[in-house]
Amino acid sequence: MTARDPAALEALLGRDLRLDYRSSPGFYENAELRDTLNAGLGQRDLAVAGGVDTLRQAIANRLKTRRGELTPLGHPDYGSRHHELIGEPNVERTRNLIKLYVLQALKQERRIERVLQASVQATHVPARDTVRIELSVQVIGQHLPLEIIVPFNLSGDTA
Template identity: 35%
Template sequence: MATDPFGTDLRLVFTRGREGADLAAGFSDLESVSGLENLVQALTLRLLVDRGELAGLGHPRYGSRIRDLIGEPLDRPNLELLRRYVRQELLRDPRVAEVVQVAVTPHDERRDGVDVVARVRATDGREARVEVSLDGA
């Protein structure tokens, strides 16, 4: 039997903004997620967690720096920096071979949050889409 290179984890249900995620419960047990879907979930978490937020758990470098720029003018240079932050964080996962595309779009004219859409190529050659929405709050 071949092993899944992307692993298995508990399925999370993400809510928009800073509210976070909850475990998904099935009829009689917690749900799990495997394969490419697990990779997408792991990458989503990487982008939603702020860098250093898990330092107390022994993971000081885990997480993104996206929120460092929320609240700053989301002009062309800062949007490019956000794209770079996203690309760097996605590539930290050893199951990602390439980041194919990253788009960062401010929510509205207040620019107090961004929507991120990325396409990655996994180590097995398949592509996956990662989407997160981050608010300044």
């Protein structure tokens, strides 16, 4: 399935409210809703993301959400189990479990054709509490892979 036309790609991948990530590009942490100025009306409104940008946000949101957290909203399987590892040491075994749980979460995302690469890296030597979840995924309807990095702190800190 290939969608070269931006409108067809947006129809395939969807639309959502645009999030503004305060970290560096490609590193998804601390999101806020982005707004935009409607010049014709002189009013501010929420911005919308479409196409690949929507999927990029969806992946980050899925991984930042604890599995089961959205059960009251009717989505008991949404999210990832890697949050269960908070408090575990930043060692190879823990990083492998994080990778397993992330891959399980990504299997639920219908817009991902396949995961090309997934790694969980300690951000310091010696390893501290934070790891980088680095992903390369093949998006349906796209030739180029989507690269995304999502941080995860084993201490539970979000700062």
